[in-house]
Amino acid sequence: xxxENEPETxxxxxxxxxxxxxxxxxxxxxxxxxxxxxxxxADATGSLPPHVVRDLLSIGVCFRCVLRLLGVHGHxxxxxxxxxxxxxxxLEESKPNCGGVEESGLEPIDDSNVLQKALFCSVCMxxxxxxxxxEGGVLVRRDGARELAASVAEFVKRDGHDIDGxxxxxxxxxxxxxxxxxxxxxxxKKYGSERWFKERxxxxxITVKDALRLSITNTLETLLGVESGxxxxxxxxxxxxxxASPNIPKFAEVNQPHKRRKTGMLGLYxxxxxxxxxxxxxxxxxxxxxxxSGVADSVIKKCLNSMQDKEFxxxxxxxxxxxxxxxxxxxxxxxxxIYIGGRYLKYSRNVSQTKWIIDDERMxxxxxxxxxxxxxxxxxxxxxxxxxxxxxxxxxxxxxGSGRPFLxxxxxxxxxPSMVPIDIMEKRINSLDSKLVRVKNLKMTGNQGWALMREGxxxxxKQYVALVWSSHPIKEDDLQSLSSVKDMxxxxxxxxxxxxxxxxxxxxxxxxxMKVEKLDGNTQYxxxxxxxxxxxxxxxxxxxxxxxxxxxxxxMLGCRxxxxxxxxxxxxxxxxx
Amino acid sequence: MKPGHDQYVYRHANGxxxxxxxxxxxxxxxxxxxxxVDFNVGKSDRSEIKITGKRKKNAQxxxxxxxxxxxxxxxxxxxxxxxxxxxxLEVNDRLIxxxxxxxxxxxxxxxxxxxxxxxxxxxxxxxSLIDLxxxxxxxxxx
Numbered sequence: 001x002x003x004e005n006e007p008e009t010x011x012x013x014x015x016x017x018x019x020x021x022x023x024x025x026x027x028x029x030x031x032x033x034x035x036x037x038x039x040x041x042a043d044a045t046g047s048l049p050p051h052v053v054r055d056l057l058s059i060g061v062c063f064r065c066v067l068r069l070l071g072v073h074g075h076x077x078x079x080x081x082x083x084x085x086x087x088x089x090x091l092e093e094s095k096p097n098c099g100g101v102e103e104s105g106l107e108p109i110d111d112s113n114v115l116q117k118a119l120f121c122s123v124c125m126x127x128x129x130x131x132x133x134x135e136g137g138v139l140v141r142r143d144g145a146r147e148l149a150a151s152v153a154e155f156v157k158r159d160g161h162d163i164d165g166x167x168x169x170x171x172x173x174x175x176x177x178x179x180x181x182x183x184x185x186x187x188x189k190k191y192g193s194e195r196w197f198k199e200r201x202x203x204x205x206i207t208v209k210d211a212l213r214l215s216i217t218n219t220l221e222t223l224l225g226v227e228s229g230x231x232x233x234x235x236x237x238x239x240x241x242x243x244a245s246p247n248i249p250k251f252a253e254v255n256q257p258h259k260r261r262k263t264g265m266l267g268l269y270x271x272x273x274x275x276x277x278x279x280x281x282x283x284x285x286x287x288x289x290x291x292x293s294g295v296a297d298s299v300i301k302k303c304l305n306s307m308q309d310k311e312f313x314x315x316x317x318x319x320x321x322x323x324x325x326x327x328x329x330x331x332x333x334x335x336x337x338i339y340i341g342g343r344y345l346k347y348s349r350n351v352s353q354t355k356w357i358i359d360d361e362r363m364x365x366x367x368x369x370x371x372x373x374x375x376x377x378x379x380x381x382x383x384x385x386x387x388x389x390x391x392x393x394x395x396x397x398x399x400x401g402s403g404r405p406f407l408x409x410x411x412x413x414x415x416x417p418s419m420v421p422i423d424i425m426e427k428r429i430n431s432l433d434s435k436l437v438r439v440k441n442l443k444m445t446g447n448q449g450w451a452l453m454r455e456g457x458x459x460x461x462k463q464y465v466a467l468v469w470s471s472h473p474i475k476e477d478d479l480q481s482l483s484s485v486k487d488m489x490x491x492x493x494x495x496x497x498x499x500x501x502x503x504x505x506x507x508x509x510x511x512x513x514m515k516v517e518k519l520d521g522n523t524q525y526x527x528x529x530x531x532x533x534x535x536x537x538x539x540x541x542x543x544x545x546x547x548x549x550x551x552x553x554x555x556m557l558g559c560r561x562x563x564x565x566x567x568x569x570x571x572x573x574x575x576x577x
Numbered sequence: 578m579k580p581g582h583d584q585y586v587y588r589h590a591n592g593x594x595x596x597x598x599x600x601x602x603x604x605x606x607x608x609x610x611x612x613x614v615d616f617n618v619g620k621s622d623r624s625e626i627k628i629t630g631k632r633k634k635n636a637q638x639x640x641x642x643x644x645x646x647x648x649x650x651x652x653x654x655x656x657x658x659x660x661x662x663x664x665x666l667e668v669n670d671r672l673i674x675x676x677x678x679x680x681x682x683x684x685x686x687x688x689x690x691x692x693x694x695x696x697x698x699x700x701x702x703x704x705s706l707i708d709l710x711x712x713x714x715x716x717x718x719x
Contacts, residue, residue, distance in 0.1 A: 493667075500591045500693060503630050504666060546595065547671060547678070547686035560685075 037079040044076040045086050049196045052187065053087055060322035061183060062121030063087045064128040064211055069183055071205050077214035083144070119324050123179045124208045125241055126326025127172060128215070132239065133328040149219035152331060156224060156235060159333045160381065162416045165230025168217060170209040173241040173327060179320040180208070181304045185312060186319035212237070232336040232417065239327040338410050338417045340376060340425070341449045342442035343403030343576050344368055344389075351436050352395040354387065364395050371437045372408060375428045379421060381414035390453045390575070391462070391534060393568050401463070401569040403440055405576045407449050420444055441576045452575040457534060461512060463570035464538055466528045468553060471560035473523035478557055482528070485514045493548040495540045509536040528553065539563050578658065583716075585684065586660050586706060592696060594661050596645065597688040598679060601716040607650035610680035614672040618644040618656070623690070624670045633693070636664040641702060645690050648679065661702050663694030
């Protein structure tokens, strides 16, 4: 597409060179040098049709959007020396043969005037002019990408994140897509028959998002001192515009009847309203919302593309109207969730696994979840945490021996995952005066920690020791019958104590082995060591739960059996050993 | 309720109630004890209802005087009732094949049913029941 007009291109290159050297910008660490920039810009602008450039500028399209709409791709947007004056050059070049080449049908315009006429771009609504309204509603005008990058960098630093890289995520209001479509339609109507129009495949031009990303990435890398392309730390720029909110159709109906939207369209616009995406972003972390906004964007694009041009013009103005107020910009930083795995031991019969509150009344003096979470969170400097464990024990059951695997999710940690001081966390928890809970084998894991913990969860074996009372003195053959058990199958109806919240079912469980340890001078109390399949209710296996667990220790001994105390002594899993 | 048709209601802290025959129930005092249990009373067979899921789909709502089953002793039968208003979660179907569980341990393996009352309904009915100590005094002569 380049060099169809040799002499013009060459002279244009010269002009650009002069400008670039005049306004020399120092970008020592950016990938492209100033020299390379010049070449790239010259290449990109070389073949732009001047009369269209002029027309687009006159309807309030910013110069970056002009480049985009005319199919200019790639690195030109990341050039720090890119400025509106390059288009002056294009227009300048075209002046001498303005009348001869093509009939633009426009009055001769003062070029400098054209460039300043529209306050904010009628297509990108200020996004590619790096101007916006801040969260407090104050208008922020910026002269270039560097200033926006500087604001972003400052925000990131203020948020206190240690970073080793970043990714930029951009959300733009759907109205921008509509504007772009309108501008294209305008060009199609006016220049559809011209040769350059057919050559420039207008449908795959670079998006506002990508252009913005290219514009600020290099500078941001310099300012933050790290490279981009690291997904674990996201900087999100959320642009919203009142024009994109659902209340605009009313406004449109009153003032410009032809701009009315169908209700179907309206619904579609509401879904992409950025405020909901922000909520998701904060709650679910980055991946989900990225997905959501991506889908919504493509839906909009599809919808716009499938509309007939005539139908589109019924709902939207083409060319798009100028805007006097740019988008509102909100910045967010988010570190991908980090996971800290390990095993915990619980030494108290009055500490629950998770925070347990019934009717505003706390059960137990503390919880494993809170003890571990509240000591790890400040070390990682995260926003909040979530505790997961491989199974659970009752509040009155101790967790001894190997400990139980757990995973702590820390959201938006400010420290680098690679720099998390694991040993400090471990010390902090294990040196608590209360001595209710201990942790061991703490380590950082990715979200594969999940898989580790869930793997074989149902088959894993657990070992217990229980203090049991029987209504009859136990005899030697009782000991024999209990100790000879090997992989005995039992049927367990959902215990009455959990039947209010669990489904009524009969579950098959395996008792792998049992051993009786007699207590000196006692025939009705004994210690029962047993190893069972995960998910076996031990208390019910001892007393039988009204015959609902069968067989049970009671039924095997032929008398009543009650469980007095229980400890978990081993959770046989491979993870965090 | 008819005199001598004594029943117990064991209430778990989670609100569930286990219903069964109290020690002084007339049926338990028959010479050969209880010989059969039949859950086919009222409109449906109580042991045929398949209740599933956390939300106890298919569970029936019964009144305190709704019949749960008939227990047979000698030539007569006695109707066992729900005692509390609530969802019937389970009946002890082992009793169909092993009615003698009622004679050996009516208070445990010989329970009749499990009912889940709404907390408000429980508060209403609670006052009309007597506790174990009072019951023992009442049936002191046993």
